[in-house]
Amino acid sequence: MAREHLATAITESLLNLVYPFLFKKRLTSKKAIISCIANEYHQIGGRMVADILEMNGWDSYFLGANTPIDEMVEFIHEIEPDMVGLSLGIEFNLPHLIQAVKSIRENFPELDIIVGGQGFRGDQTALLKEFKKVYYISSIDELEAETWSHANEY
């Protein structure tokens, strides 16, 4: 466990090193909010997603680990993003993710939601099929391809 935390801290400090170059360009007016769901403390994947979006010219807001759904909904109201991304680090947090998707959908029926993370390795995406405009993104490559196409499409 200690090694995992150390590795996380090192990775986060490495991510910090690229920030002076990451935020320089703004290629699209698209905005995204990326967040870990309630009870999800593994934030590094979500942060990478936010950074990849930023690298591709989006304006991305990263809310961090364990974000209460009410606060997330409030922030969506404030920022009015084009997309929300939810990160699932651990499979057993799936009910929290479903709850988050439900709340967002109730408040924002047309908002695009992307989901992803190590918690989906067991292929739990079937549970998301009942929601429209919720997309599972399986890799960083797929994320880049999707965000590029969306950035150009809007």
Place this chain on the structure above:
Amino acid sequence: MNWRPRHGATQMNTEKKSFQPDVYEKFVEKSANLVFVLSENGKILKANAFANAQLGQDLQGRSFKSILVNFHNQFDLATIKESPGKSYPLNIKKPDGLPQTYHFMFEFTDRQIIAFGQFDHGELDEVQKQIIYLNEELSNLARELHKKNAQLHRLNQEKNQFLGMAAHDLRKPIGLVITYAEFLMDEAAPLLDDEQVGFLETIHRSSLFMKRLVDDFLDVSAIEAGKFELDLQPADMRHILDQSLQLNEIQAAKKGIALEVKKATHFPRMCMDGSKIEQVITNLVSNAIEHTHPKTAVTIHLQTTEDGITFSVKDQGPGIPPEEMNKLFKPFEKTSTQKIGGEKSTGLGMIITRKIIEAHFGNIWVESLLGEGTTVYFTLPLKKE
């Protein structure tokens, strides 16, 4: 298959033996928990090795209460005795002065009390969680800070671009207003009454101020956009000074102010952007004239040193209050010191001056005494051609 022990091998002794008190002693002594034997009145009769190590001293003879952090003033062995088997979170004072929580249980015998303290792993876990959480928060805030910095940088660039464009487009019409105002003042003044001449002079004065403002804006936007470049050429500093003073002499004469110039007889030829250094000298001398009382003098010194040259200009004005000296090189900041003739200031002249001097690897500074006046110095290092 019959199994027999090999010859000479010792057969296991399966006879049950009760542990001897010394075995308990050994475990207690080696245990990574705090173990104390206390007297009835709470004095430590014995402490295990771990307790002595944790508290950093021999504890025998001290009161148990004295090893606790003093917010346990309510600690009372008589009360504890009434609730046997209960666990008490108590903080011991470690040698580094920090408290450490242990969960204590107390066993009362006839004449002694055994106190057994277990380390609070929950507290450590909580601290670890908080550190990880804070580290992540710090990381997220660093991300946000970089993002905001990038946004500010972009906005600043846009502002400079806008400023540059606006100033550039304003320069030409202002120039026309000045030219026509001067033409009318020269050619049409005899046809005008005093009030109308006054109007013309106001138009002319205001237009000159606007032109100076626009020129300063253009300089500042070029500096901030990183487009400020020097055209370095071998130059004669005396010649530059003379050219600068030609403009200032007219201004000084109008106010009855003498320009006292003291300069060395020999100057090395130096590499500099002559027109920008001329701009600096004109600006500093002009400022000095504007701050000097009429019928006095502005003193200008130009000296050579081993490292280059030192220029200074001293006015005989009211001086700058010490607490306002730091405003001098901040954009749009103005000190409370009024110009004697009520002239307007853009608040940008000193910024531009400093940028030009620093771009030449020189230094600029100001000394001022209230009631006596202000002296501005700058140095330029010697750069051979």
